[in-house]
Amino acid sequence: MNGTYQRRRRRPVAEINVVPYIDVMLVLLIIFMVTAPLITQGVKVDLPQGEAEALPTDAKPPIVASVDAEGFYYLDADGNAGADQPLELEDMATRVAALIILEPERNVVVRGDGQVSYNRVIQLMITLQSAGVPAVGLMTEPEQE
Structure with a gap:
């Protein structure tokens, strides 16, 4: 024996450690499972339960759709306290879409008579939503004591 020691060379390991990716995927799965029930379809409405909060005074006057x-x-x-010419829903959608394109930051509110059918108010809200209004508010009168 020569006295020389021969070293065996190790090959580099060419595997990817997937454990961190699995952890990230599990966290994302949990996040999506929690948020999925929160996403709903349809007309989003926050109905007032009494005294409603007023719009900010520094905001432009809202677009008011009435029934x-x-x-x-x-x-x-x-x-200016309302228009006096009744409109068809198609005409209203066209006008509101044009107003939203010109001023996208303006609020849109629905003012419905207390005696009107709930279906008429819903049809108006669906029309406003299809015209591109991101959120529709409801106007209320202060409670009389």
Whole structure:
């Protein structure tokens, strides 16, 4: 024997450690499972339960879509206490879409008569949503004591 020691060379390991990826995937799975029930479809409405919060005073006057007791639709885009010409839903959708394109930060609210059918208010809200309104609010009167 020569006295020389021969070293065996190790080959580099060419495997990927997938444990961190599995951890990340499990966390994402839990996040999606928690948030999935929170995502709902349909018209989003926050109904007031009494005294409603007023719109900020520094905001532009909202676009007001109204339904009167007979079920006629009106649009007030100027903040001048309402329009006097009834509109069809298609006309209202066209006008509101144009207003939202011009001023996307403006609020849109629905003012419905207390005697009007719930279906008429829902049809108006669906029309506003299809016109591109991101959120629709409901106008209320202060409670009388």
